Amino acid sequence: MNLVFLGPPGAGKGTIASEAKNHFDIPHISTGDLFRSHIKGGTELGKQVQAILASGDLVPDSVTIAMVEDRFKQDDAKKGFILDGFPRTIAQADALSKMKNLDFVVNFVLNRDQIVARLSGRRMCKSTGRTYHILYNPPKVEGLDDETGEPLIQRDDDKPEAILNRLAVYEAQTAPLIEYYRERKLLLDIDAAPSPLEVLATLIEALKK
Ligand code: AP5
Numbered sequence: 386m387n388l389v390f391l392g393p394p395g396a397g398k399g400t401i402a403s404e405a406k407n408h409f410d411i412p413h414i415s416t417g418d419l420f421r422s423h424i425k426g427g428t429e430l431g432k433q434v435q436a437i438l439a440s441g442d443l444v445p446d447s448v449t450i451a452m453v454e455d456r457f458k459q460d461d462a463k464k465g466f467i468l469d470g471f472p473r474t475i476a477q478a479d480a481l482s483k484m485k486n487l488d489f490v491v492n493f494v495l496n497r498d499q500i501v502a503r504l505s506g507r508r509m510c511k512s513t514g515r516t517y518h519i520l521y522n523p524p525k526v527e528g529l530d531d532e533t534g535e536p537l538i539q540r541d542d543d544k545p546e547a548i549l550n551r552l553a554v555y556e557a558q559t560a561p562l563i564e565y566y567r568e569r570k571l572l573l574d575i576d577a578a579p580s581p582l583e584v585l586a587t588l589i590e591a592l593k594k
């Protein structure tokens with residue numbers, strides 16, 4: 386199954402994808418995670434994009450498209466995929482349509498207050514990338530990763546100014562993809578407000594139809 390997860394920052398795309406990938410046995414390809422691992426590894430690409438991610442702006446299309454094209458060359462992507470955070474512009478969507486056919490584009494719907502609450506309370510483990518929320522999904526021991534015991538950090542782009550910028554960037558550049566995919570009869574709207582387990586169950590049910 387070839388899926389795209391679309392939706393505003395903080396809607397839960399990564400949280401649901403990390404469960405859905407096991408259910409469907411397909412890789413979870415998150416462009417945000419790929420960029421963060423380049424930053425962590427200190428690669429040329431990482432150096433090029435670090436400040437862009439921290440501000441909440443988008444990485445240029447050419448760079449992002451090339452990275453996704455490269456990821457698709459890995460064997461695991463041949464059986465299907467969940468693309469999380471790509472495409473994010475019309476140019477990226479046009480490029481993707483030349484690379485792969487899609488089964489569904491899942492549009493996670495969440496209101497602005499909930500988006501801000503989810504982003505500002507998110508914490509993550511730098512080495513595993515595992516994501517928590519200080520209220521909705523707290524670690525067993527406050528401030529520490531359940532598995533590694535390492536201190537949890539806040540993403541640079543979850544600081545208040547960056548959150549506002551990301552929301553503006555989403556509205557201007559990514560929200561138009563909702564109509565783009567609706568016109569192509571690929572869009573599946575999912576209410577992202579319930580708990581992760583409920584959202585996952587709704588998604589699995591909807592994909593059966
Ligand atoms: P990216 O990492 O993709 O960030 P994003 O799209 O802003 O999405 P988030 O990861 O913030 O949100 P999410 O929907 O995954 O939510 P999560 O599951 O974590 O991209 C980062 C940056 O990389 C971009 O800003 C850009 O610079 C660059 N980039 C990436 N892709 C690009 C592209 N295609 N083109 C150009 N640049 C690109 O959940 C959020 C919080 O809520 C967590 O704390 C979680 O525990 C909690 N939560 C989740 N679900 C629930 C629930 N159901 N109930 C209660 N709490 C929940």
Ligand code: ZN
Nearest residue numbers: 398399415417
């Ligand atoms: Zn994410």
